[in-house]
Amino acid sequence: MGWVSGEERAAWRSRGTDATLFVIAVVVTLQTADRRLGMPGPLPEWFVHLDLVVGLLCCLGLWWRRRYPVALAATLVAVCTFSESASTAALVALFTVAVHCSTRVTLTLTVASLAAFGVFFGFRPEPGIPAWVMVVLLVTGHAAVVAWGMLVRSRRELVASLRERASVAEVEARLRAERSQHEARETLAREMHDVLGHRLSLLSVHAGALAFHRTASAEETARAAEVIRENAHRALQDLREVIGVLRAPVGELPLPGVADITELIDETDRAGTPVELRDAHAVTTGGREVPETVGRTLYRFVQESLTNARKHAPGAPVVVRIEGEPSDHLSAEVENRTPPAPPDVPAAPAGSGEGLRGLAERATLVGGGLDYGPTASGGWRVGMRLPWPA
Template identity: 55%
Template sequence: MNGSPPPSAPRSVRRDWLVDIGLFLFAAGFGVLTAMGRLDAHLPPEWLFNLDQATGALGCAALWLRRRRPVELAIALVILAAFSEMVAGAMLVALFTVAVHRPPRTSMTVFAGSLLTAVVYVVVRPEPGTPPLMLLMLGVAFQGAAVGWGLVIHHRRRLVLSQRDREARAETEARLRAERAQHQAREAIAREMHDVLGHRLSLLSVHAGALEYRPDAPAEDIVRAAKVIRESAHQALQDLREVIGVLRAPIGEMPQPTLADVQQLVEESSLAGMRVDLREDLTGAVPDQVGRTAYRIVQEALTNARKHALGAEVRVRLAGAPGQGLAVEVYNAAPADTAVPMPVPGGRPGQGLIGLSERVALADGRLEYGPATAGDWRLSAWLPWPS
């Protein structure tokens, strides 16, 4: 940024100069026409005529200060207009300038002062053959037109500025909405990656750990564990491709698990050496969105059980009906004292449960988790199931 003015600045300055020149010529022309009218008709006293001309010339020259001090200039010209008729053109320009650049209250105050000087002028310098009231009404009409035109421009500019401000606010709000949507998309991807890869990699780690701690295992067990490791690694890569697909396609176009896939989760965990008891008491078909959330709950609970309670019995309960909601409960007993700890991968403790809480909250459900008894752990959730 070099602080240079925007490209429209030269045009704005050029326009201001043209407006200033035009208004100056209007005021000067008004004074010249008034002087010529006096030459063709009756002349006031020579000293007054000369004073009128000098005052009119000074008033026109002072208009070049109208942008810097519009109110002060207008007040000075209004006072001079109480006796000088040739300064009337400059006074009209000054009234117009105040109406354009100052608040309406200031404009109306100066306008009220100009009306008072119009009355003074009619009394001080009456026109022979012209009714005073007509002369007064003519002056009020000119002054009112100048102020009214200025107020129209003033309000139009405020309207344009207000429109620009609304557009700027709309752009800011759109940018904030885009950033919020991006943040939510990142959170969704993070939850998917944690839920999917955490489950697969924990299975892989359990079997790899078993090979490490049981190098003397029978050949059949080693072959079976190696097969499970290969299949788990392959499935983890496949799941990773599906999760990354969020970046290329809407989530609705990706293959998503349902409640029917919980049985597969249980089978995979059983192959990893876990004792899992699954019981279902469901009436009717569970909606896909509700079933997907329940699947993730069970997946996260089984993953945590492998991490923290390897070898302990795990009970999974699914119950519900349309209109009553879907209840999910996963309970695992305390790990056996003889259980061999396995190096299971994972991020910071509690991140999975935080992501799970966010997922359940998005589904308008409830999630509770914590120790049931000494060493035992219970995770339960309720999800709405429309009737």
């Protein structure tokens, strides 16, 4: 057995409703004609049969009530001015208008229908029923039909609105998920670049030194090999830490901050790049409290700047300046001089700029800024200014 789609079920349901209303209208029309034939009156029998034929034709027109609701209702209301048998079909058409059309159109056709019924019963009053009772019955019947149709319309509009909201919510959820994935990838790319770039640059410098200085003493070779081994081991540790942060619950594993900057500088100094730290307010030794997010951004700034200095100016002295005041700002600057590179050592390849872009993004995220450029002495300077709440 095949599955039936929602549209197919709705189509079958609509056909069933149309058939039910058609049968009801035909049955009521036949009963009305039969009642008229059994009542004594001035109307000849052939007129009643003609009225029945008109009523059945009106019932047949109900099959087009969904396609032409207003035109069909207006036509049947006009027929009701002289045909009693068309009244049931006219009420069904009025119900359809209440379901599918606006309130203004519905009320207009309702008033027209009441006027048509009034004209009919004005010329052919119902024997034994006072006029005021007939008016009450007509108004009550029309009100019930119109209210039922408008209730159905309101329910359909509510269902359609809920479906639209669900669809919009689904699209928004998908966009949020895609945006979160994009942000997560950007964050991961920055972390991997900052963490591994620092270690790998040390490996590159010392491996290059071993390759170009083949006349180095055994002690120098052993020291360079030890630096390579140590930084390769630390690179693996850093990679495990990054993966651990990704896998662990939020906030479980600590991230580097200002307290780790001195270790970073000592490590760079031991690797052969002389670094001087000028910390005016003892920020790196815990003399001033720095927010965690700002401190982590400052650490990544120093790390990336030292990596770039070591890569593009190997052996050049580097100065790291950190200063500022709480409730004002915290600024950091890393400046390297012209490298004393021997002529036989090839220049480092041009960078992709990802590191500086990543630093600029980090600074922007915490409300700061980044600037960089060459110095007058031929070196390179990178500065970052961050907010420092009290």
